[in-house]
Amino acid sequence: MKARDTLILVAVVLVAWQLLYWAVGSIAFRSPAETVRSAAVLLADPRFMPHVRESMLAFAEAFAIAVLIGLSIGVTLGASRLASEVAEPILVALYSIPKVTLYPVILLVFGIGMPAKVAFGAIHGIVPISIFALNAIRNINPVYLRTGQVLRLSPWAAARKILIPAALPEIVTGIRAGFCLTLIGTLLGEMFGAQRGLGHLLMQAMTRHNMDSIMALTLLLVVFAATVNGLLLALDHRLHRRV
Amino acid sequence: MKRVTLLRILVILGAIGLLEGLIHAGIVPRFTIIPPSEMASALAAILASGKLKVDIAVTLTNVAVAIVASMAAGVTIGTVLQRAAALRRILDPLFATYYAIPMYAFYPLLIVVFGLGDVPQICIGFLLAVMAVIINTLNGLDRVPRVLLKAARMHRMSALRTALRIRLPYAAPYIFTGFKLAVAYSFIGVIGAEFITSSRGIGYEISFAYNNFDNRLMYGLILFVLALVLTVNMSLHAWEKRLMMRRQR
Numbered sequence: 001m002k003a004r005d006t007l008i009l010v011a012v013v014l015v016a017w018q019l020l021y022w023a024v025g026s027i028a029f030r031s032p033a034e035t036v037r038s039a040a041v042l043l044a045d046p047r048f049m050p051h052v053r054e055s056m057l058a059f060a061e062a063f064a065i066a067v068l069i070g071l072s073i074g075v076t077l078g079a080s081r082l083a084s085e086v087a088e089p090i091l092v093a094l095y096s097i098p099k100v101t102l103y104p105v106i107l108l109v110f111g112i113g114m115p116a117k118v119a120f121g122a123i124h125g126i127v128p129i130s131i132f133a134l135n136a137i138r139n140i141n142p143v144y145l146r147t148g149q150v151l152r153l154s155p156w157a158a159a160r161k162i163l164i165p166a167a168l169p170e171i172v173t174g175i176r177a178g179f180c181l182t183l184i185g186t187l188l189g190e191m192f193g194a195q196r197g198l199g200h201l202l203m204q205a206m207t208r209h210n211m212d213s214i215m216a217l218t219l220l221l222v223v224f225a226a227t228v229n230g231l232l233l234a235l236d237h238r239l240h241r242r243v
Numbered sequence: 244m245k246r247v248t249l250l251r252i253l254v255i256l257g258a259i260g261l262l263e264g265l266i267h268a269g270i271v272p273r274f275t276i277i278p279p280s281e282m283a284s285a286l287a288a289i290l291a292s293g294k295l296k297v298d299i300a301v302t303l304t305n306v307a308v309a310i311v312a313s314m315a316a317g318v319t320i321g322t323v324l325q326r327a328a329a330l331r332r333i334l335d336p337l338f339a340t341y342y343a344i345p346m347y348a349f350y351p352l353l354i355v356v357f358g359l360g361d362v363p364q365i366c367i368g369f370l371l372a373v374m375a376v377i378i379n380t381l382n383g384l385d386r387v388p389r390v391l392l393k394a395a396r397m398h399r400m401s402a403l404r405t406a407l408r409i410r411l412p413y414a415a416p417y418i419f420t421g422f423k424l425a426v427a428y429s430f431i432g433v434i435g436a437e438f439i440t441s442s443r444g445i446g447y448e449i450s451f452a453y454n455n456f457d458n459r460l461m462y463g464l465i466l467f468v469l470a471l472v473l474t475v476n477m478s479l480h481a482w483e484k485r486l487m488m489r490r491q492r
Contacts, residue, residue, distance in 0.1 A: 005336060093476060096427035100471070101464075105465070150414075191439055202348060225343045233339055
């Protein structure tokens with residue numbers, strides 16, 4: 001049922017895309033078939049893979065840092081009622097600022113290159129992951145914790161048997177949000193301050209008006225993001241159903 | 244509750260003071276970050292000189308257009324989808340993946356299609372904002388109690404009248420949440436797009452100042468954006484709280 005709906009959606013998107021192509025014309029747009037063809041050409045090009053590897057490496061590092069720092073902040077603050085009440089509005093405010101304006105600061109601190117991309121991707125992901133983790137820890141039913149105390153569980157056993165299973169579904173939701181935002185942040189970082197990577201290729205294609213590359217790169221990025229998000233979403237649903 | 248607010252202000256002031264101190268002590272080099280007090284004086288100088296009035300006006304206008312368009316489109320689409328269950332089920336995976344799509348990846352495409360005017364920036368703001376409005380509108384409309392709809396049917400209200408008189412007012416607080424997100428996303432989208440490539444606007448001026456090593460101008464403008472967005476968000480938050488309290492009474 002679910003799979004059929006997704007297929008229908010993909011078909012609808014393809015039809016809409018083709019109709020748009022007929023409406024806009026071939027000067028500034030490409031049809032689905034042409035885009036898939038240029039994506040295949042791009043993937044077969046040996047010069048393309050180093051850019052993919054560069055982007056994936058930057059993204060993986062940024063995501064690992066975002067998860068690590070985000071969870072530490074969220075879990076630490078969530079454990080204390082006062083700290084979480086003080087910090088949550090600040091975190092939500094940080095979430096709503098256009099972080100792209102902070103990019104020059106990152107560049108001044110880290111210089112142009114890999115560290116700046118990684119840092120910029122990570123700051124996008126840290127905030128949502130910490131907000132979700134904070135709420136996950138804070139909203140654990142106190143009865144569970146008291147039961148743990150009654151059973152005299154050691155702190156480690158309490159964390160393993162109670163805290164983690166109770167908080168995990170929300171934390172995974174946060175990690176999914178963090179995944180998407182970190183990817184966006186890393187790409188954005190590559191769009192200005194980089195000599196390599198998919199974001200850089202996208203900017204280069206834009207200045208050269210290379211429509212084939214723009215459309216092919218956009219397609220590849222969207223497919224990648226949608227696929228991983230779909231997998232995380234399935235995990236998310238499964239965890240939420242278990243509770 | 245009062246104590247929490249006080250602590251929060253202390254934490255923020257402490258962070259600003261720490262930054263100020265680190266820079267004055269020379270631990271953070273001055274050519275990387277200028278002290279917050281100098282950012283404030285730079286911002287005051289920028290606003291007093293009035294030379295960026297046009298850029299500020301352009302950005303705010305574009306953000307406003309993106310907000311209004313995403314609200315209008317989002318509420319309309321949400322209302323229609325809520326009645327069309329089959330269509331909604333098909334679109335459901337799109338809703339779930341929408342925010343995973345790196346929207347800025349479409350920016351080069353939009354520039355090629357629309358040219359380097361204001362339209363591509365507004366489009367990015369709109370695209371980011373509209374889905375939040377749709378999702379929250381649907382969420383609110385789903386919660387309208389059956390009994391109210393039955394009452395509407397007893398009064399023989401038309402579908403449009405039911406929507407305007409019962410469904411939408413009931414869903415208003417949820418739509419307001421969507422509105423709050425639409426404001427934040429429109430700012431993020433428009434300023435981010437300006438920053439990537441554009442010919443004017445606050446985001447453009449920040450990246451221009453960066454490229455010219457004009458740290459005072461750059462940090463003044465960054466402070467302006469942060470202060471503006473935080474003020475708008477906090478006012479909306481306070482307004483929402485008041486609305487919610489009135490509803491509970």
